[in-house]
Amino acid sequence: MSGIANAEVEIRDRRLKSIISFQGKASELQEYSEQLKKPDKDRCFSQCSDCAQMCAATVCYNVRGAAVVVHSPMGCFANNPQIHEQIKNSAAGRGVEAFKAQIICSNISEKETIYGGLKKLREAIETAQERFHPSAVFIQSSCAAGIVGDDIESLADEMAQELGIPIIPVFCEGFKSKIWSSGFDAAYHGLLRKVVRKPEKKQEDLVNIFNFLGSDTFTPILEKLGLRPNYLVPLADIDTIARMSEAACSTQICETLGTYVVDVLEKEYGVPKIHAPAPYGIDWTDQWYREVARVTGRSEMAEQLIHDEHERIRPELEELKKELSGKKVYIYAGDSYAHNMASLVTDLGMEICGITTLHHDMRTDGKDVKNSTLNEMIRVAGDVENFTVCNKQPYEVIKLIRRTSPDFMIVRHMNMTILGGKLGIPCLLEGEINISAGYDGLLLMGRRIRDLLKAKGILSTLKEYNTFPYTDWWMEQEEEYI
Amino acid sequence: MGRIVQEAKYTCALGAQQTVLGIERAVPVIHAGPGCSARQFAYMGPGSGYQGEGYTGGGQIPCTNSSQNEVVFGGEKKLGQLIDATLQVMDADLYVVLAGCTAGIVGDDVKQTAKNHAAEGKPVIGVDTAGFRGNNYVGHELVIEALINQYVGDREPEVRKGLVNVFSVIPYQNPRWRGDLHEIKRLLTGLGLEVNVLFGYESGGVSEWQDIPNAELNIVLSPWVGLAAAKLCEKKYKTPYIHEPVLPIGLKATGAFLRRVAAALRMDETAVEGFIAQEEARYKKYFVSLGDLFSDFASYLPYDAYIISDAEYGVGAADFLMKELGMNVVTFYEFDEPDASAKQLVEQALSAAGEGLAQTLVVEGDNALIRADIAEKIAERKNKSLILGSSWDKELAEQTNSILVYYGIPITDQVVLSKTYIGYAGALTLIEDIYTGLFRKGMITNTTHGEDDAI
Numbered sequence: 001m002s003g004i005a006n007a008e009v010e011i012r013d014r015r016l017k018s019i020i021s022f023q024g025k026a027s028e029l030q031e032y033s034e035q036l037k038k039p040d041k042d043r044c045f046s047q048c049s050d051c052a053q054m055c056a057a058t059v060c061y062n063v064r065g066a067a068v069v070v071h072s073p074m075g076c077f078a079n080n081p082q083i084h085e086q087i088k089n090s091a092a093g094r095g096v097e098a099f100k101a102q103i104i105c106s107n108i109s110e111k112e113t114i115y116g117g118l119k120k121l122r123e124a125i126e127t128a129q130e131r132f133h134p135s136a137v138f139i140q141s142s143c144a145a146g147i148v149g150d151d152i153e154s155l156a157d158e159m160a161q162e163l164g165i166p167i168i169p170v171f172c173e174g175f176k177s178k179i180w181s182s183g184f185d186a187a188y189h190g191l192l193r194k195v196v197r198k199p200e201k202k203q204e205d206l207v208n209i210f211n212f213l214g215s216d217t218f219t220p221i222l223e224k225l226g227l228r229p230n231y232l233v234p235l236a237d238i239d240t241i242a243r244m245s246e247a248a249c250s251t252q253i254c255e256t257l258g259t260y261v262v263d264v265l266e267k268e269y270g271v272p273k274i275h276a277p278a279p280y281g282i283d284w285t286d287q288w289y290r291e292v293a294r295v296t297g298r299s300e301m302a303e304q305l306i307h308d309e310h311e312r313i314r315p316e317l318e319e320l321k322k323e324l325s326g327k328k329v330y331i332y333a334g335d336s337y338a339h340n341m342a343s344l345v346t347d348l349g350m351e352i353c354g355i356t357t358l359h360h361d362m363r364t365d366g367k368d369v370k371n372s373t374l375n376e377m378i379r380v381a382g383d384v385e386n387f388t389v390c391n392k393q394p395y396e397v398i399k400l401i402r403r404t405s406p407d408f409m410i411v412r413h414m415n416m417t418i419l420g421g422k423l424g425i426p427c428l429l430e431g432e433i434n435i436s437a438g439y440d441g442l443l444l445m446g447r448r449i450r451d452l453l454k455a456k457g458i459l460s461t462l463k464e465y466n467t468f469p470y471t472d473w474w475m476e477q478e479e480e481y482i
Numbered sequence: 483m484g485r486i487v488q489e490a491k492y493t494c495a496l497g498a499q500q501t502v503l504g505i506e507r508a509v510p511v512i513h514a515g516p517g518c519s520a521r522q523f524a525y526m527g528p529g530s531g532y533q534g535e536g537y538t539g540g541g542q543i544p545c546t547n548s549s550q551n552e553v554v555f556g557g558e559k560k561l562g563q564l565i566d567a568t569l570q571v572m573d574a575d576l577y578v579v580l581a582g583c584t585a586g587i588v589g590d591d592v593k594q595t596a597k598n599h600a601a602e603g604k605p606v607i608g609v610d611t612a613g614f615r616g617n618n619y620v621g622h623e624l625v626i627e628a629l630i631n632q633y634v635g636d637r638e639p640e641v642r643k644g645l646v647n648v649f650s651v652i653p654y655q656n657p658r659w660r661g662d663l664h665e666i667k668r669l670l671t672g673l674g675l676e677v678n679v680l681f682g683y684e685s686g687g688v689s690e691w692q693d694i695p696n697a698e699l700n701i702v703l704s705p706w707v708g709l710a711a712a713k714l715c716e717k718k719y720k721t722p723y724i725h726e727p728v729l730p731i732g733l734k735a736t737g738a739f740l741r742r743v744a745a746a747l748r749m750d751e752t753a754v755e756g757f758i759a760q761e762e763a764r765y766k767k768y769f770v771s772l773g774d775l776f777s778d779f780a781s782y783l784p785y786d787a788y789i790i791s792d793a794e795y796g797v798g799a800a801d802f803l804m805k806e807l808g809m810n811v812v813t814f815y816e817f818d819e820p821d822a823s824a825k826q827l828v829e830q831a832l833s834a835a836g837e838g839l840a841q842t843l844v845v846e847g848d849n850a851l852i853r854a855d856i857a858e859k860i861a862e863r864k865n866k867s868l869i870l871g872s873s874w875d876k877e878l879a880e881q882t883n884s885i886l887v888y889y890g891i892p893i894t895d896q897v898v899l900s901k902t903y904i905g906y907a908g909a910l911t912l913i914e915d916i917y918t919g920l921f922r923k924g925m926i927t928n929t930t931h932g933e934d935d936a937i
Contacts, residue, residue: 045567048545051517073583073613074487075494075518078525080892081873109484113587113614120486127486131850143515144583144614147553174515175553175584391516394541395571415523415541418534469509469538471573482567 004264007153007169009189011052011177016259017362018179022389023480026355029387030375033362045482049391050413051174053140055183058212060138060170060190062087062234063241067102067134069124071117071152072142076174077105086213091235093215102132108144117150125159125167135238136166136195138187146173160194166238168194178391179359181256181334188261191233191241192268199245199269206230207292208250208271210258214434221279221438224305225289225298245269249295251288253278253433255336255364255373263365275367277376278336279437281343282310284376313439317347320446325349327449330401330420332356333412333430339377341410344436346381348446353404354386356397358413388480394419395470396481401425408452424463426455484616484819489849489874491790491817491891493525495611497618497655498625499543500526502578504653505680506687509538509574511606513561513592514582516547518613526618526654530891531898533654544568548584557585558595565599565606575688576633578625579608586612593632607632617847619707619792619818622652626711629691630718639695639719644747646670647678647697647715649708650729656795657893661902666703669730669905672757673740673749695719699747703729704794705831706824722746727831729798732806732909733765765906775917779926784868784885784916787811788856790849791870791890792818793828795903799870799889800842801835802909807916809868812859814842815852817890849874857882868916885919887912 003009012018022029022039032039053076060068061083070077083101091098106124108117121139128137137159139152156167168190172183209218209229218229230240230247244250250265251274252258262273276291277284286306293302327350331341338357345352364372378384386404390396394416401409401423409420409427417427428448430436436445499510499522512519523540527533535542544567546552546560561579568577577600581592596608609628611621626649648666651659663682670677678690678697686693700712700723712723724746730739737758744754776783787809789796796814803809820828825845832839846852853875860867860882867882869875870889873896879886888896889903902908903915920926 044563045571046545046547046564047541048512048519048543049516049547050520051515054517054521073494074490074492074617075496075521075582075613077487078490078493078497078521078529080490080525080529080894081876082529082894085894104486104488105490107484107487108614109616110614111484113583124486131488142583143518144587147584147587174517175549178516178547178549180516391547392541414528415520415535418540467537469542469572469574471571474571482571 011182012179026384026387050180052172052183056172056187059187064237065135067128068138090213185260206247208247210252217434280340321349327407328353330406330409336373339373492617494613495621498621500654508576512545531657531893577606650703661900665905731802786865786867789814
């Protein structure tokens with residue numbers, strides 16, 4: 001769909017038929033996806049999830065020079081200084097200047113839920129202008145603002161006129177979508193509508209990389225083809241974002257993150273997207289290199305490069321495989337990112353004893369379902385017997401982990417590793433995910449897992465001292481969720 | 483209340499989920515949108531000295547993850563299903579349903595729904611803690627009130643002599659709450675009392691709550707938080723209360739506090755004085771043992787203090803810094819945003835604690851504005867300063883060459899377990915942390931000089 005003119009992008013629940021529960025084999029989920037058959041059975045017991053606003057934050061909190069007004073009560077905002085540290089660390093990793101996040105909260109109280117919150121929102125935008133002199137202002141909506149019905153769009157247009165900078169509404173109200181990744185789309189949609197311009201010129205060597213905060217992994221990766229990464233959106237400034245339409249092509253570190261934005265860029269501005277899974281693991285990196293080379297007219301360079309790179313990493317990879325081969329891993333991460341991880345660990349010779357993805361997009365924007373990252377994963381890693389989809393739900397995952405008894409886990413989010421920890425199982429927290437990309441990312445992953453396995457000691461103490469809050473009744477039930 | 487905030491020192495009323503988690507084997511059941519609970523945990527768990535999820539917190543918290551359907555058609559049915567399932571899945575002694583913004587605006591009756599789904603031996607209560615109703619101090623008060631009304635309920639008290647309830651610190655929001663409650667319990671037990679501290683590892687969990695009506699006396703240990711609970715108990719159970727607005731820190735305040743408690747209970751003076759004398763003797767020896775440092779480096783010590791704190795901890799700190807460490811409290815920034823009557827209580831408490839202290843009070847919920855104000859004042863006064871602050875203030879301390887002690891939330895670069903800054907034991911730890919700050923930039927010797935004139 002090309003609904004860029006609409007204030008809001010359709011949520012993934014409808015646009016991509018995304019789901020949050022499934023149990024079976026990976027291949028069965030692929031079949032369900034191809035036939036658009038919903039395996040979803042609603043839970044009557046669920047544990048707290050995440051929301052779209054949190055995902056939107058990963059896009060708009062880190063734009064250089066921009067400000068964010070979180071139009072919500074304090075709970076959706078309550079922040080801490082880690083936000084500045086994250087930017088600082090990532091900036092250091094990329095060799096660019098650090099800056100401070102510029103975020104404020106309108107602090108909606110009871111009065112605004114009765115009389116509307118636009119007055120306070122205006123005041124917050126004016127405060128942001130006064131304190132930060134930003135190059136743009138994002139407005140993050142919230143459940144309270146959304147239900148009350150504040151006309152954020154009109155106020156944004158009005159104030160953009162007044163202040164002469166883009167004011168970007170992001171409709172990421174938590175209750176609207178069961179799929180928190182809808183928040184990525186909401187933030188990108190705001191940027192696509194209010195900031196991104198038609199290209200004045202093309203930059204033939206520039207590759208859009210949609211990513212999170214993270215280090216500069218893609219310069220060495222793309223240099224080999226004579227290309228440069230255009231890291232989007234975190235750490236980029238508004239002008240760089242406005243000119244993302246000038247790039248030669250677009251790609252992403254995870255399809256779950258970039259599906260919407262790369263598709264719109266292709267359809268609206270003719271920026272081709274890379275029809276290959278993200279460069280995680282050898283086969284996927286090969287495919288990715290070939291496709292990037294083809295789209296940028298460098299095909300003749302690709303095969304030699306791939307050959308040389310395979311040779312370069314072979315000795316260390318062999319060493320790592322000797323140590324890690326046969327180790328059992330459980331992957332517990334966001335949809336496509338879990339597939340990325342499966343691709344990686346397969347190259348390290350490890351056995352995937354189970355995968356839980358936090359949701360599943362049955363469709364990818366503008367792409368044949370046959371080429372889904374799930375299907376690509378099955379192709380490189382083989383079918384996965386224990387494949388589940390659930391939005392965190394430790395009461396469910398604890399059973400899956402106990403049944404499959406992995407040596408370690410790969411986990412993408414904070415506050416999810418603790419489940420493995422309490423079971424005495426080391427978890428690799430994939431917080432910074434750029435570093436796992438490319439051939440070197442594979443080696444690094446191997447080294448990190450080697451170190452991770454040393455955590456067994458302290459975690460076995462944790463396991464010994466811990467008590468889980470689940471009833472015997474529940475732990476004895478056959479079914480994984482209710 | 484509800485002013486624009488850049489650097490948060492508190493969260494919304496739903497933050498009271500952490501109050502529930504402060505009671506052993508109690509589980510919050512959240513009726514709100516899908517991200518609300520995780521946000522509260524991130525701010526008050528890892529953001530408050532790396533306090534983890536513990537037994538039932540963090541990602542384990544049951545939640546309706548309310549979506550469009552519940553907003554359009556109401557969410558009571560879904561909540562009812564969740565409660566039923568929670569009673570089966572989660573092994574706990576008490577279940578507290580907390581409504582967030584979605585349920586609050588739609589108007590779901592969580593109290594009634596909770597009541598309808600309670601089962602034998604499985605108490606369930608419901609509280610509307612929608613985020614827009616106020617901050618987590620308000621949320622904490624709402625939960626305490628609901629616990630007394632709905633869980634403890636109407637009861638004929640069987641008063642036990644020497645039993646007291648203490649309404650004091652807010653779990654998790656105050657990063658040292660566990661250690662603080664330990665010290666409070668230790669002190670009052672030392673007097674010979676039986677103590678319900680209601681939260682933390684040394685409380686008996688729900689049994690202490692059930693025991694509330696039987697107390698001989700309630701102690702409110704805070705300028706305003708907990709006062710409503712004591713008044714409610716007075717009405718319901720005829721329990722008298724004493725209001726102790728100064729959280730006791732150090733020898734002078736702690737002794738005075740213990741004597742007032744003893745007096746209110748007409749306790750035997752000899753025993754009380756015996757305990758106090760023993761504690762004081764030990765305390766004084768420690769204090770004197772640092773006398774060499776105070777004396778040697780008298781011209782390097784901080785004498786200006788800036789306190790960034792909620793009312794409870796701030797009043798206690800102001801009292802201690804002034805009376806025992808001889809500091810001049812320049813400004814006490816109170817961030818918990820009390821309403822007008824609560825603010826009056828804080829002012830009264832400060833006035834009673836020391837002359838001029840009430841004039842140092844500034845109510846401000848945005849740490850960004852607080853930081854800017856401190857920077858300005860230090861530049862003007864040019865004195866070596868102590869900042870009782872948080873991880874927000876690291877850069878400020880660096881730039882002004884001040885001693886920073888992490889006093890409140892957020893704390894993201896220090897691990898806090900059983901630490902306390904209150905009572906006798908806590909004050910000694912606070913002294914350690916303040917004066918260790920002298921050496922932040924390296925050793926000070928008899929040949930060190932001039933460095934601080936650069937402020």
